[in-house]
Amino acid sequence: MNLNGPTLNLLFIGDIVGKGGRKAVKALVPQLKQQYMCTFVVANGENCAAGAGMNKTCLGEMADVVDVFTSGDHTWDRKEFEDEIRGLKNVVRPANMSKLQPGRGWLYTRNPAGGEVAVISLVGKVFMKDSAYCPFETVEQILTQIPITCKCIIVDIHAEATSEKAALAWFLDGRVTAVLGTHTHVQTADARILPGGTAFLSDVGMVGAADSILGRAVPDVIAKFRTGMPHKFPVVETGIRLDAAVIRYDMQTGRAVEIKPISVMYDPDTHSV
Ligand SMILES: [Fe+2]
Numbered sequence: 001m002n003l004n005g006p007t008l009n010l011l012f013i014g015d016i017v018g019k020g021g022r023k024a025v026k027a028l029v030p031q032l033k034q035q036y037m038c039t040f041v042v043a044n045g046e047n048c049a050a051g052a053g054m055n056k057t058c059l060g061e062m063a064d065v066v067d068v069f070t071s072g073d074h075t076w077d078r079k080e081f082e083d084e085i086r087g088l089k090n091v092v093r094p095a096n097m098s099k100l101q102p103g104r105g106w107l108y109t110r111n112p113a114g115g116e117v118a119v120i121s122l123v124g125k126v127f128m129k130d131s132a133y134c135p136f137e138t139v140e141q142i143l144t145q146i147p148i149t150c151k152c153i154i155v156d157i158h159a160e161a162t163s164e165k166a167a168l169a170w171f172l173d174g175r176v177t178a179v180l181g182t183h184t185h186v187q188t189a190d191a192r193i194l195p196g197g198t199a200f201l202s203d204v205g206m207v208g209a210a211d212s213i214l215g216r217a218v219p220d221v222i223a224k225f226r227t228g229m230p231h232k233f234p235v236v237e238t239g240i241r242l243d244a245a246v247i248r249y250d251m252q253t254g255r256a257v258e259i260k261p262i263s264v265m266y267d268p269d270t271h272s273v
């Protein structure tokens with residue numbers, strides 16, 4: 001593997017939760033891009049509209065700082081998004097769902113700093129309530145369609161089980177730039193470059209309240225576990241932490257050279273880290 005070629009840095013942001021998450025992304029991403037010299041930004045948007053789902057307005061608030069949005073099991077929580085997604089060129093919904101679903105499961109686009117970036121969205125099957133097609137077979141099929149000129153390939157595996165995410169990463173090692181897990185909203189400590197040059201992190205985390213459970217109010221989540229009764233889970237919009245990962249990759253080979261998880265608190269008074 002040639003590690004001496006020119007490299008580019010890409011920022012991948014975990015599940016953005018609610019208005020607080022959107023505000024933090026808008027305020028912090030320009031600074032993080034500068035600090036980590038990132039030229040391309042991918043973010044999981046599945047919880048950006050009031051904590052559940054996404055829509056054109058909420059994604060639009062962040063469109064000038066995020067290049068491509070991925071999604072997950074909450075993609076269709078907002079009814080309006082079924083129509084809206086057809087007109088959005090910067091969003092991918094899970095590729096391994098029914099072909100009858102609107103939108104697309106992967107895309108490729110130019111990296112302003114050079115070359116192209118392909119982004120693939122997948123959901124897991126283990127402990128996930130929606131019935132999905134096999135993510136392994138789906139991604140293999142997609143890889144045959146990505147132009148050879150597109151060297152950087154980013155896979156968002158939105159899944160519950162670390163084993164399923166790790167298996168997909170090892171399966172794709174040497175064939176994609178990075179396999180990044182989302183959905184649990186908890187950043188894991190297993191960031192590494194696999195032997196073939198694929199960056200992997202079981203879960204990138206979220207952009208949501210540090211004092212919360214998945215971005216939701218702690219007392220209500222405790223009550224749900226204790227009582228088993230239906231409960232509303234208000235989104236916590238303050239004390240926001242942004243979890244992400246910076247991936248450095250070789251422009252010529254598309255292989256990852258380095259992965260660095262980051263986790264920073266947003267200060268709404270100074271609009272900075
Ligand atoms: Fe999520």
Ligand SMILES: [Fe+2]
Nearest residue numbers: 072073074183
């Ligand atoms: Fe999810």
